[in-house]
Amino acid sequence: MGASAQPVLRRGVGWHVRIALLETRFQFLSSLRLPAFAIPTLLFPVFFYLFFAVIFQSGGPSLVAPTYMLATYGVFGVLGPSIFGFGVGLAQERDTGALLLKRTTPMPAGAFLFARVATAAIFGAVVVAVLFLLAGFAAGVELHRSQWFSLAGIILAAVLPFSAIGLAIGAWAKQQAAVAVVNLVFIGMSLISGLWVPIYMLPNVMQDIAIAFPAFHLGQLTLKVIDLDLGRSVWFHLVLLGGQTAVCLAVAAAGFRRFSGR
């Protein structure tokens, strides 16, 4: 490590950036090399969109469905990498002792969290890119430039609240249990939040319950960009989403305190 020792020892802003990017690189590569993570998170939303919005709607009467599903499957596309990366990955590292090992290195906790969030965002960005290409060039969806950017922005920002959910699960659940819990949240929350089937097609009771889930609010915020949401205000969604994220972070913090034995 002789040659790289010099820059690494200076702990300025540059040091933090470099170590965060390095950790991201390794986190990303290790995720990419884990087919059980990479394949479902990349292919699930893409195949769903391809089937329901492109093939199923081909020759259909309008572009409402492909446009609508672009927003909801986009959110679904970042949900996977976010909660699997944190929920399962973290539980695994904790139970195998890898987390403890990392804590003994000089790497700051911030770099560790950044790397996981960034990895989820990279996977999310790949999904968004493929979905947008399918929508724009296969399904015929046309949006204003500002709408394309807003959609991409909100969808990628969804990585943060979803990572908080993953963090809460990963902080508490055991490695094997985490897989089940994450899958339950992944599928259950997607369905009830209207990411798979438009929310207005669900029974009223389910629409009411959906308000309790971050994915619902993110779905509505993306749908608002294309004017297909249920019509509640942006603040309604942002406030509830913020509150729900805060709860997840508090739950996660409690879990880590327990793990640290403090």
Next chain:
Amino acid sequence: MATPERSPWRRDPWIALAGLAAFAALLMILPVPDPADPPGGPLPETNFAVVDVTVFDGEEFRPHRDVWVEDGGIRAVGARLALPDGLPRVDGRGHTLLPGLIDAHTHTFGLVLTDALRFGVTTVFDQFTSPSILAQKRAAREDLSQGNEADLFSAGNVATAPGGHGTQFGVPVETLTSPEEAPEFVRERKEEGSDWIKIIWEDGGTIGADIPTLDRATIAAVIEAAHAEELLAVIHVSTLEHGLAALEMGIDGLVHVWGDEVISEEDAARFAEAGVFVIPTLSVRIAAAGESMGPDLLAATRPEHVSDMQRQTLAQTFPRPIGTSEASIESVRRLHAAGVTILAGTDAPNPGTGFGISMHGELRLLERAGLSPAEALAAATAGPPAAFGIEDRGRLARGRIADLLLVAGDLESDLSRSMAIAGVWKDGFPVEAAWAAPRQPE
């Protein structure tokens, strides 16, 4: 390979930037709407005038009129209006301009409201759909901004018996079994967003089946409860006998004409006296009797305007004939002659009908039942809102919303010209066929 440990972190910032740039580049190449097309670009010009056009105002034809549309509504209708310079004008010579059509009997599932709009049907009165869509559609119909769907008014959840007609479609239905439940049932519908109450009286007799149905006491109680809540009560019947019985119970309207026998002139007069309106749904009645208007309608329209769903439902047939076309059409003739209000409705998307497109068939069927072109068009424009107590639409007059249908030709002399659609406007926005039309499979 000189400094393998160093290279990763030196490259990382560039890889990150390159990734961001690639992502932004992707967002820059995605398709945007042509500024000339309505859904995209700057908002289309919604202030305009159709000049020197034959107007059907909801009751009668008035030649050489100008119609001034402003901010989603009709600002003025008259001969030689003093229109401001620079107001975009549509040349109406040789054309007929009428209020957007209103289908008074539909069922709303999937993308049917877009199908409707393409055929000039700008509002539908739904007679049973999932209550879960009502809140959204109520908001949509108040909203004059650009949309790509017809407006919806609906009965929502129908009043039917457990296992009765209406429960077989997979949509969860709240049922009732006794007169005592009626007031609570009606209150729940009102809270849920039903615009009126629709009752099902269907024992399956006309198809030789035995279907559970509400008893007479419960039907009467639902009608009474609806009136107590200041809602209209309409009823599905399939026999003349049930229609007459519903009349005695104080029903406001029938959503089908029967197909089993021709009504007598005396009985028709009773309907007129009671002020009960009838939505005969001849489109579905003749389909049930084994006739089909599908080929005629498809021949008269541009294939690219017909969605797969419209084509499919038009081609569907009933498993076995129910009633006869003549019993239905002759009954409508007598009801109309007696002065009963007849409203146009198709019961789309039931077998043999297509959402939107079948309204043009219904107009011709009403003509076959003795209505003049103006009377048939009134049944499809001013009639339904008047019967259901809705103020803002159905007429081409100052202050009404600018839901418009422009057809090439003179409808007064040839009602079949209704399919020669030259333009449709919803809330003043042009409905471009290219926007809403189905894309053709390769």
